Amino acid sequence: MRIKVLQENLIKAIQDANRCIASKPQIPILSNILIEAKEGRLHFHATDLALGIHLSIGCKVEEEGLVAISGRLLMEILSTLQAGSLDVFAENGKLFIQGARSKAELQTVDTQEFPPFPQKRGENFQLDSTEFLQLLQLGGLASGIDETRPVFSSMLFELERGEFVVVSTDGYRLSRNATQISLKLSKKILLSAKALKEIARMIEKSSAKMVDITLS
DSSP: OEEEEEHHHHHHHHHHHHTTSOSSOSSGGGGEEEEEEETTEEEEEEEOSSOEEEEEEEOEEEEOEEEEEEHHHHHHHHHHSOSSEEEEEEETTEEEEEOSSOEEEEEOBOGGGSOOOOOOOSEEEEEEHHHHHHHHHHHTTTOOOOTTSGGGGEEEEEEETTEEEEEEEOSSOEEEEEEEOSSOOOEEEEEEHHHHHHHHHHHHHSOOSEEEEEEO
């Protein structure tokens, strides 16, 4: 892999990817970000097995390639470099980053150990992003933080007869919010409130007007 990329674009992508990395990952590879240079873009994959993220930024790809590297260490290195163009390349199990007046060298890990990112399969519908954020905010209002009791730290997605309902409870309070959808689905799925709140934060940062939702 050999690319040229702006430091400010790279650091923003790593910041978002790192939010999906657990402080104490279940397996060592999950403390890493999988980075792929392909077709004029730099792609990032990170997951803690409950929440995964795939994002990409533009860059000049001189040689395509794939590396897995510690998200925490990469963020520390990038924060010490000046804004501007960076030369980044992988060679002999190491990632080299070179700026105008500084350079860094980091050890990579075997990309084969990284879990595959789930493929998009299932029933799909779209929702206005503002409407979806309101569903999560009001429907998830009563979700608890005790992850040892998943039912109380989750949100229930219930789709029935053209209605999309989000419900949460911490055992004492209950909140519910609903909206109409055009697709006639019949499903109930329990999802981590912590993961959904992180997704909501990412949607708020983006300029997307619609959210694409697939239920498998």
